[in-house]
Amino acid sequence: MTENKTTYNEAALRLEAIVAALERGGLGLDETLKLYEEGALLLKTCQAELIAAEGRLNELRLEDLEHDLQTQEAESNE
Amino acid sequence: MTGRGEATTGPLAVGQFVSMIKRTLSHEPMFQRQSIKGEVSQWKSYPSGHTYFTLRDDDGQLSAVIWKGRCTIHPSIKEGTEVVVTASLDVYVKRGNIQLIVERIEPVNTLGAMEEAKRMLIERLRHEGELDRVRMLPPFVPKHIAIVTGAGSAALADMHRLIDNRWPGMRRTVIGVLVQGERAPEQIVRALALTRRMAQPETAERRSEPPVDLVIVGRGGGSPEDLWAFNLEPVVRAILASPVPVVSAVGHESDLLVSDLVADIRASTPSNAIERCIPVRAELEQWMDELDHRLEHAARRTFGDARQRLVSLHARLKVAPLAGINAAKRTLLAQQSSLNRATEQRFSHERTRLAGLEAALQAIHPRRVLERGYAMTQTEDGTVITRAGSLEVGQTFNLHFVDGTAEAAVTDIHTKEE
Numbered sequence: 001m002t003e004n005k006t007t008y009n010e011a012a013l014r015l016e017a018i019v020a021a022l023e024r025g026g027l028g029l030d031e032t033l034k035l036y037e038e039g040a041l042l043l044k045t046c047q048a049e050l051i052a053a054e055g056r057l058n059e060l061r062l063e064d065l066e067h068d069l070q071t072q073e074a075e076s077n078e
Numbered sequence: 079m080t081g082r083g084e085a086t087t088g089p090l091a092v093g094q095f096v097s098m099i100k101r102t103l104s105h106e107p108m109f110q111r112q113s114i115k116g117e118v119s120q121w122k123s124y125p126s127g128h129t130y131f132t133l134r135d136d137d138g139q140l141s142a143v144i145w146k147g148r149c150t151i152h153p154s155i156k157e158g159t160e161v162v163v164t165a166s167l168d169v170y171v172k173r174g175n176i177q178l179i180v181e182r183i184e185p186v187n188t189l190g191a192m193e194e195a196k197r198m199l200i201e202r203l204r205h206e207g208e209l210d211r212v213r214m215l216p217p218f219v220p221k222h223i224a225i226v227t228g229a230g231s232a233a234l235a236d237m238h239r240l241i242d243n244r245w246p247g248m249r250r251t252v253i254g255v256l257v258q259g260e261r262a263p264e265q266i267v268r269a270l271a272l273t274r275r276m277a278q279p280e281t282a283e284r285r286s287e288p289p290v291d292l293v294i295v296g297r298g299g300g301s302p303e304d305l306w307a308f309n310l311e312p313v314v315r316a317i318l319a320s321p322v323p324v325v326s327a328v329g330h331e332s333d334l335l336v337s338d339l340v341a342d343i344r345a346s347t348p349s350n351a352i353e354r355c356i357p358v359r360a361e362l363e364q365w366m367d368e369l370d371h372r373l374e375h376a377a378r379r380t381f382g383d384a385r386q387r388l389v390s391l392h393a394r395l396k397v398a399p400l401a402g403i404n405a406a407k408r409t410l411l412a413q414q415s416s417l418n419r420a421t422e423q424r425f426s427h428e429r430t431r432l433a434g435l436e437a438a439l440q441a442i443h444p445r446r447v448l449e450r451g452y453a454m455t456q457t458e459d460g461t462v463i464t465r466a467g468s469l470e471v472g473q474t475f476n477l478h479f480v481d482g483t484a485e486a487a488v489t490d491i492h493t494k495e496e
Contacts (some may be wrong), residue, residue, distance in 0.1 A: 009218035022376030036377040055249025
């Protein structure tokens with residue numbers, strides 16, 4: 001999932017640029033609408049990224065995790 | 079030496095006195111966890127598991143004890159071995175002996191060999207270009223952190239506390255390993271192998287969790303020997319093999335570890351690793367809220383402006399025809415009034431001129447002449463008589479005076495000789 005690595009930051013920076021352009025004004029309605037829609041989508045992406053970082057806290061012993069991974073791998077190969 | 083709070087009357091019991099010595103020594107930092115070099119003599123291990131020996135050199139000596147299981151004893155240590163111990167001074171009250179309680183013992187030649195191995199490893203890595211490799215950046219928001227560190231360690235507790243402060247409930251997998259001692263390097267290497275697997279999308283999918291996208295490997299501070307695992311080639315190679323960024327997070331002040339040199343991110347402590355890699359969620363949310371607000375506001379303003387323009391154009395459109403007529407009317411009125419003004423001016427000018435003429439006319443009116451005593455002659459048909467030669471004797475004519483007319487007749491005519 002390396003392609004997602006900078007998604008949040010890139011999306012947020014692009015969003016920042018869009019907002020700045022809209023705030024400067026002077027754009028056509030078509031363009032304003034297009035940028036607004038893109039901005040709204042980026043906002044959703046960013047917010048989803050924040051939620052995606054939530055999850056379980058696993059504290060595992062080395063042997064247990066090795067065993068887990070081994071078993072899961074074997075099961076998926078069957 | 080008078081003990082504070084001790085018996086102040088009569089002599090001290092010797093046991094009490096030795097206890098006072100013990101307490102004093104144990105409060106003196108210089109005698110605690112001190113690094114001391116010397117030669118091993120009278121080395122003796124007992125079935126109880128404790129080991130007793132004397133640490134000596136040509137100028138002095140001291141009894142020393144290694145309690146059972148307190149530290150790893152290198153198998154090469156025997157009578158006459160040069161060693162460095164980390165030990166605290168203690169008093170064995172029963173016998174009044176001072177002795178060293180050893181926490182760590184390393185043969186001097188081993189320490190030297192370790193330093194040399196570290197130096198050569200760094201040289202090798204430099205040669206391979208690993209020290210100059212392009213480092214991976216940590217993900218802006220890690221979705222799954224793997225932490226390789228001592229299970230139940232203070233360092234781990236610190237990391238958990240910091241993560242939960244910055245990003246409550248952030249997903250993490252802790253792999254508990256031994257971080258010092260002989261088995262540490264092997265366990266760290268195995269744990270890092272697991273993080274590599276968990277970074278693979280297929281493995282992650284099987285486990286129904288996002289792939290590991292950041293690895294923190296580390297431990298709290300300790301003596302150079304405690305941290306030595308992080309200078310060993312297998313651990314270093316395992317860090318280099320990671321497909322996702324690795325943070326070297328070993329607590330230490332001086333002396334770089336080889337893991338610091340090869341990791342993608344070098345943190346000075348486990349806590350520092352968290353501060354450098356985990357953003358503060360509330361701050362990001364605030365940023366998003368602000369962008370949300372600004373986006374809405376900016377777009378609404380643009381559309382609002384456009385609508386406003388439209389409304390105003392519409393209003394102007396509605397009144398435009400009337401406005402045109404009114405404007406034409408106004409123009410007409412203005413033209414009319416200026417025409418009137420011009421005409422009036424012209425009349426007044428003429429009036430002035432006529433008055434002048436009238437006055438001039440008045441001045442030369444015949445009546446004025448008659449008033450002065452002249453009379454005007456006219457034939458009966460009204461022709462003005464200007465010459466005597468035009469008359470005949472007996473002809474009647476009219477004389478006009480200022481106040482009336484008289485009828486006269488010609489009785490004689492005398493013309494002037496020219």
